[in-house]
Amino acid sequence: MTTISWIGLGNMGGPMSANLVKAGHDVRGFDLNEQAMHEAKAQGVTTCSSIEEVLDGAQVVFTMLPKGEHSRAVYLGDSGVLALAPQDALLIDSSTIDVETAVDLHKTAAEAGFEFVDAPVSGGISGAAAGTLTFMVGGESGAVEKAKQYIEPMAGRIVHTGEAGTGQAAKIVNNMMLFISLEACGEGAVLADRLGLDPQVFWDIASVSSGNSWALQTWYPVPDIVDSSAANNNFKATFSAALAAKDVGLALAAGEQTGVNLPAAELAAQRFQQLVDEGYENLDCSLIAKYAAPDGKI
Numbered sequence: 660m661t662t663i664s665w666i667g668l669g670n671m672g673g674p675m676s677a678n679l680v681k682a683g684h685d686v687r688g689f690d691l692n693e694q695a696m697h698e699a700k701a702q703g704v705t706t707c708s709s710i711e712e713v714l715d716g717a718q719v720v721f722t723m724l725p726k727g728e729h730s731r732a733v734y735l736g737d738s739g740v741l742a743l744a745p746q747d748a749l750l751i752d753s754s755t756i757d758v759e760t761a762v763d764l765h766k767t768a769a770e771a772g773f774e775f776v777d778a779p780v781s782g783g784i785s786g787a788a789a790g791t792l793t794f795m796v797g798g799e800s801g802a803v804e805k806a807k808q809y810i811e812p813m814a815g816r817i818v819h820t821g822e823a824g825t826g827q828a829a830k831i832v833n834n835m836m837l838f839i840s841l842e843a844c845g846e847g848a849v850l851a852d853r854l855g856l857d858p859q860v861f862w863d864i865a866s867v868s869s870g871n872s873w874a875l876q877t878w879y880p881v882p883d884i885v886d887s888s889a890a891n892n893n894f895k896a897t898f899s900a901a902l903a904a905k906d907v908g909l910a911l912a913a914g915e916q917t918g919v920n921l922p923a924a925e926l927a928a929q930r931f932q933q934l935v936d937e938g939y940e941n942l943d944c945s946l947i948a949k950y951a952a953p954d955g956k957i
């Protein structure tokens with residue numbers, strides 16, 4: 660049994676940390692959100708009231724936070740992980756953040772004497788609950804090898820992507836492709852409906868045809884077709900519009916830095932920004948389907 664500290668118990672961190680409890684680890688958790696703490700406690704996580712408290716006795720520290728600024732806030736500074744964690748703790752950041760922040764955290768952690776890996780994930784909250792996430796892990800081989808045993812109870816696949824920051828690079832490109840295909844699913848769902856197709860009949864065809872995708876299988880934005888779709892639950896977020904806007908923004912920034920043209924990603928970014936501007940930032944990203952319908956009805 661290993662003492663694992665977990666910071667960020669939200670939509671992903673909650674079910675991921677629960678799988679470490681099930682694997683027999685002593686999991687200590689901290690989140691700024693009381694509801695997230697309450698739900699984690701019900702799953703067997705020992706909840707703590709500060710970063711200092713959650714790090715007590717930590718052999719491994721996982722963070723699952725919204726953005727790069729949150730990872731910086733949690734790791735750096737006098738009351739951050741690098742200042743307060745036991746010196747031999749292995750640090751694993753599974754948040755999706757920009758490559759530059761990830762590389763900075765690797766460097767600062769190494770200067771403070773810690774092993775650190777960037778280990779973002781793909782698979783959504785259904786994959787988090789099922790323990791089937793794909794982990795993209797960047798960092799020194801030794802640290803990545805050590806991290807694998809703790810990641811395993813949450814993973815279907817663990818890929819060492821290369822040096823510091825490459826996990827985030829892989830994740831950013833993957834999510835850009837996901838959000839472009841989500842836009843395609845939204846447009847397809849609305850067009851199929853307006854052409855008079857039964858939604859189940861159309862989904863049954865597309866899911867075994869060339870229109871198939873992870874977004875279609877998991878997030879299809881029409882109620883009562885796919886169990887894991889937020890459309891079944893009035894678009895309560897499984898992946899918020901705010902986080903989708905952040906992820907596509909990371910891809911656009913990377914495109915600018917590398918001189919790559921990303922017009923489809925630009926369109927997806929506009930869609931998510933529209934949701935944010937209209938006050939839907941905390942609803943599910945699959946709600947972008949409504950922009951395909953002139954009357955807003957999916």
Ligand code: NAD
Binds near residue numbers: 666692695753755784
């Ligand atoms: P979320 O907003 O549900 O959870 C993030 C949690 O971090 C929140 O509960 C928040 O209170 C907490 N937090 C923020 N700052 C904190 C701090 N300083 N100290 C302690 N807790 C703090 O987000 P999520 O959906 O769980 O996503 C987390 C990360 O995983 C994001 O980077 C996201 O892009 C990525 N991701 C999400 C999904 C998904 O399907 N939701 C899938 C893959 C990756």
